Amino acid sequence: AQTVTQSQPEMSVQEAETVTLSCTYDTSENNYYLFWYKQPPSRQMILVIRQEAYKQQNATENRFSVNFQKAAKSFSLKISDSQLGDTAMYFCALFPYNTDKLIFGTGTRLQVFP
Amino acid sequence: NAGVTQTPKFRILKIGQSMTLQCTQDMNHNYMYWYRQDPGMGLKLIYYSVGAGITDKGEVPNGYNVSRSTTEDFPLRLELAAPSQTSVYFCASSYGTVETQYFGPGTRLLVL
Numbered sequence: 001a002q003t004v005t006q007s008q009p010e011m012s013v014q015e016a017e018t019v020t021l022s023c024t025y026d027t028s029e030n031n032y033y034l035f036w037y038k039q040p041p042s043r044q045m046i047l048v049i050r051q052e053a054y055k056q057q058n059a060t061e062n063r064f065s066v067n068f069q070k071a072a073k074s075f076s077l078k079i080s081d082s083q084l085g086d087t088a089m090y091f092c093a094l095f096p097y098n099t100d101k102l103i104f105g106t107g108t109r110l111q112v113f114p
Numbered sequence: 115n116a117g118v119t120q121t122p123k124f125r126i127l128k129i130g131q132s133m134t135l136q137c138t139q140d141m142n143h144n145y146m147y148w149y150r151q152d153p154g155m156g157l158k159l160i161y162y163s164v165g166a167g168i169t170d171k172g173e174v175p176n177g178y179n180v181s182r183s184t185t186e187d188f189p190l191r192l193e194l195a196a197p198s199q200t201s202v203y204f205c206a207s208s209y210g211t212v213e214t215q216y217f218g219p220g221t222r223l224l225v226l
Contacts, residue, residue, distance in 0.1 A: 033212055035214070037217075043202060043219065043220045043222075044219045044220065045157075045206070045217035046217075047214050050214060091157070097212060101159050101172060102147070102159070102215060104156030104158075106156045107154075107156055
């Protein structure tokens with residue numbers, strides 16, 4: 001079975017600080033993509049960052065970066081210089097190459113305080 | 115370029131009623147998806163389509179039907195609505211099978 005686990009239901013961080021959200025996954029596939037999506041109160045799902053499993057280099061998008069540990073099947077998201085607008089639910093997702101399906105974790109609710 | 119649009123934004127249905135959730139994308143994407151999101155949970159795939167005329171079941175297809183007559187549109191039909199179908203429904207599209215999925219704003223459905 002292919003699964004995604006987010007063990008932190010809620011996190012909080014002060015504005016301008018750094019926070020790391022955890023994600024572990026399980027798949028028997030060697031080729032897959034990993035994603036972090038942000039869901040603000042408006043409920044729209046917004047892509048934050050993606051990582052191809054065959055790439056060893058960790059993906060980075062401005063203040064967002066990942067720590068991809070393929071052997072450990074870990075895919076954490078680091079948010080630097082947190083902003084109030086980062087307050088949202090964050091979902092980790094797995095897309096194995098052999099499927100047409102995106103598998104989501106249960107999400108982490110992040111609250112950024114001023 | 116509007117991306118993925120969904121209508122309606124919110125709807126209340128009585129048990130046993132039927133309705134169609136509309137989804138349209140203007141990015142010429144081949145792949146389209148329907149997800150549902152229950153409170154406090156991640157998204158679960160209902161149905162997906164890899165191109166016009168081709169659809170397939172996802173993880174939770176029971177109680178739903180889809181069709182894909184054009185590249186742009188992917189409506190989701192609920193027959194005989196049940197309280198268990200109370201959820202937020204998201205439509206998404208992507209260019210290819212491993213490409214980034216772009217999501218619509220969601221439709222909140224309440225079945226009473």
